[in-house]
Amino acid sequence: MDAPRETFYDVIRRQGITRRSFVKFCSLTAASLGLGANGAATVAHALETKPRIPVIWMHGLECTCCSESFIRSAHPLVKDVVLSMISLDYDDTIMAAAGHQADAILQETRQKYKGQYILAVEGNPPLNENGMYCIDGGRPFVEKLTEMAADAMAVIAWGACASWGCVQAAKPNPTQAVPIDKVIRDKPIIKVPGCPPIAEVMTGVVGYVVTFGRLPELDRQGRPKMFYSQRIHDKCYRRPHFDAGQFVEAWDDEGARQGHCLYKMGCKGPTTYNACSTTRWNGGVSFPIQSGHGCIGCSEDAFWDKGSFYDRLTNISAFGIEANADQIGMVAAGTVAAGLAVHAGVTAVRRLTDKSGPHGH
Amino acid sequence: MLSIRTTLREQRGNAMAQASGLPGVIDRVDERAPRRQTVYVYQAPVRIWHWTTVLCILVLGVTGYLIGSPPPSLSGEASAHYQMGYIRFAHFAAGYVLAIGLVFRFVWAFFGNRWSRQIFVLPVWDRTWIRGLIYELKWYMFLVRDPKKYIGHNPVGHASMFGLVLLLVFMICTGFAMYAEGAGRESWQYAMFGWVFSIFPNSQDVHTWHHLGLWAVVIFVVGHVYAAVREDILSRQSMISAIVSGERVFRDDFRDGFKDRAP
Numbered sequence: 336m337d338a339p340r341e342t343f344y345d346v347i348r349r350q351g352i353t354r355r356s357f358v359k360f361c362s363l364t365a366a367s368l369g370l371g372a373n374g375a376a377t378v379a380h381a382l383e384t385k386p387r388i389p390v391i392w393m394h395g396l397e398c399t400c401c402s403e404s405f406i407r408s409a410h411p412l413v414k415d416v417v418l419s420m421i422s423l424d425y426d427d428t429i430m431a432a433a434g435h436q437a438d439a440i441l442q443e444t445r446q447k448y449k450g451q452y453i454l455a456v457e458g459n460p461p462l463n464e465n466g467m468y469c470i471d472g473g474r475p476f477v478e479k480l481t482e483m484a485a486d487a488m489a490v491i492a493w494g495a496c497a498s499w500g501c502v503q504a505a506k507p508n509p510t511q512a513v514p515i516d517k518v519i520r521d522k523p524i525i526k527v528p529g530c531p532p533i534a535e536v537m538t539g540v541v542g543y544v545v546t547f548g549r550l551p552e553l554d555r556q557g558r559p560k561m562f563y564s565q566r567i568h569d570k571c572y573r574r575p576h577f578d579a580g581q582f583v584e585a586w587d588d589e590g591a592r593q594g595h596c597l598y599k600m601g602c603k604g605p606t607t608y609n610a611c612s613t614t615r616w617n618g619g620v621s622f623p624i625q626s627g628h629g630c631i632g633c634s635e636d637a638f639w640d641k642g643s644f645y646d647r648l649t650n651i652s653a654f655g656i657e658a659n660a661d662q663i664g665m666v667a668a669g670t671v672a673a674g675l676a677v678h679a680g681v682t683a684v685r686r687l688t689d690k691s692g693p694h695g696h
Numbered sequence: 697m698l699s700i701r702t703t704l705r706e707q708r709g710n711a712m713a714q715a716s717g718l719p720g721v722i723d724r725v726d727e728r729a730p731r732r733q734t735v736y737v738y739q740a741p742v743r744i745w746h747w748t749t750v751l752c753i754l755v756l757g758v759t760g761y762l763i764g765s766p767p768p769s770l771s772g773e774a775s776a777h778y779q780m781g782y783i784r785f786a787h788f789a790a791g792y793v794l795a796i797g798l799v800f801r802f803v804w805a806f807f808g809n810r811w812s813r814q815i816f817v818l819p820v821w822d823r824t825w826i827r828g829l830i831y832e833l834k835w836y837m838f839l840v841r842d843p844k845k846y847i848g849h850n851p852v853g854h855a856s857m858f859g860l861v862l863l864l865v866f867m868i869c870t871g872f873a874m875y876a877e878g879a880g881r882e883s884w885q886y887a888m889f890g891w892v893f894s895i896f897p898n899s900q901d902v903h904t905w906h907h908l909g910l911w912a913v914v915i916f917v918v919g920h921v922y923a924a925v926r927e928d929i930l931s932r933q934s935m936i937s938a939i940v941s942g943e944r945v946f947r948d949d950f951r952d953g954f955k956d957r958a959p
Binding site (some may be wrong): 397423426438443499509553554555556560564565566575576577578579581582583584589590595598599603605606607608619632635636641647649659660663664665667668671672675678680682685689 | 702762765766767768769770771774775776777778779780781784827837838841849867877879880881890894897898901902903904907908910911912914915919926930940
């Protein structure tokens with residue numbers, strides 16, 4: 336850690352990677368970021384001149400599925416990201432150091448690269464009982480998180496946990512788990528939601544930050560626009576079946592075999608912002624809808640609390656009764672119509688029995 | 697009769713003082729009209745807006761329901777059908793007409809007669825209006841014998857029309873926000889209505905609320921039609937023909953002396 340800060344290119348050459356491989360890598364990264372024809376040169380220039388950015392990767396309440404996804408990135412290969420693009424100084428699940436040694440790295444990075452490192456957070460902090468539900472290195476995780484965030488350049492919220500809260504924040508949320516933007520308020524946060532996020536999206540975000548030294552353009556929810564500005568439904572290869580009115584009505588029916596739209600099976604594609612239908616998973620092999628199952632909307636806020644994954648109309652919890660908009664609406668409209676029918680009946684009876692009124696003529 | 701109407705038309709700019717010359721008819725300041733007369737209430741733009749909106753709501757309601765619960769799946773090649781496409785097109789087109797209509801109706805409130813402004817302003821600060829509201833509620837609950845006559849909306853109708861305007865604004869905002877999801881982040885629809893997603897980060901919630909809004913509109917329509925028919929029969933004034941011709945006809949008024957007595 337005490338060596339002068341190397342550029343990416345220094346490290347790459349030191350590892351015996353040829354100039355040719357380096358340029359290929361730059362082109363691939365530029366393409367995955369959707370940059371134009373000059374993109375590759377920009378990436379190469381940045382990697383040749385800029386010092387590697389230290390990254391601290393912390394884990395709160397989570398399942399490590401984000402890490403599992405990240406290490407399967409194919410374009411770029413995660414080894415390129417970890418070894419060449421970033422200087423992953425701390426990641427307690429995959430680092431060699433442990434215990435006090437590991438904790439020392441955190442403090443060292445904080446002091447040495449104050450305001451220069453990226454804090455990547457997987458999982459989220461529980462606030463109940465003063466953060467007791469997630470103890471990391473003998474201290475509540477929330478303390479460690481806010482401490483490290485205070486000196487970071489920017490924060491990346493990996494996955495649905497850090498971005499929205501995910502399963503541990505689902506009702507009734509006994510540990511009071513909250514997304515990290517509820518405890519980190521003074522730093523720019525890039526939300527990369529998904530359960531887990533797509534590997535190429537994760538490396539793409541990291542690639543963008545190290546290439547340009549700034550955050551990608553974010554949308555209203557703090558998500559990078561380049562990966563989260565379209566719904567699964569907008570780019571789904573089954574979309575023509577939706578427009579035609581061809582649906583799967585039941586699992587294993589003719590429509591399912593024909594690969595029709597899963598809208599009626601509760602597919603959340605129409606309300607889910609993610610890149611699954613374009614980049615797909617596992618190196619572009621497939622994604623849930625291609626495998627015959629609807630999208631469950633894992634990159635959306637509170638997706639666990641929207642009722643069954645298999646209903647089109649989601650449940651509305653009120654007064655302890657679970658019902659969807661149609662059930663509530665039909666009951667309400669029916670009640671009103673019945674009430675008005677009774678009202679009309681009473682009106683008619685009164686008119687017939689009231690002979691002294693003004694209507695006798 | 698015609699002369700009164702013509703007079704009213706000419707003098708509608710002169711606000712309440714003109715209407716107060718009509719004994720028997722009550723508006724917000726307790727005015728009366730003579731035995732039988734016609735008042736030109738709903739000007740042509742208001743009537744056109746009303747019936748356009750009726751059509752739009754009909755189309756939007758049916759297609760909106762079908763978007764939430766599509767018809768049975770079609771077989772054959774996808775290229776041979778465009779069912780959801782047409783349903784959604786009809787929904788979006790009717791939505792545009794409804795939204796433009798409401799904007800137009802709002803603008804008309806600045807140019808139209810005094811009753812054209814009613815549905816946009818709820819005079820909760822006006823004691824006469826509140827008393828009228830309570831009286832009308834009693835009338836609908838069979839607690840008073842005779843209804844009052846109003847040139848514009850009676851206070852209950854006024855409140856429900858105001859509620860409909862709010863409901864339509866809600867439906868237009870959520871509807872255009874969802875339309876913006878397809879139109880893209882660079883679209884003017886997203887620029888204007890994207891804030892909806894700051895309130896509901898998950899678009900699924902916007903869909904659910906928009907869907908509940910459909911049923912709220914259905915409930916309004918049921919009540920609106922019922923009240924119009926009922927008042928047309930019982931309140932000694934025309935309702936249904938009024939929104940066709942624009943002219944409200946007031947019938948006999950000899951029971952006014954008993955207006956506050958319970959049956």
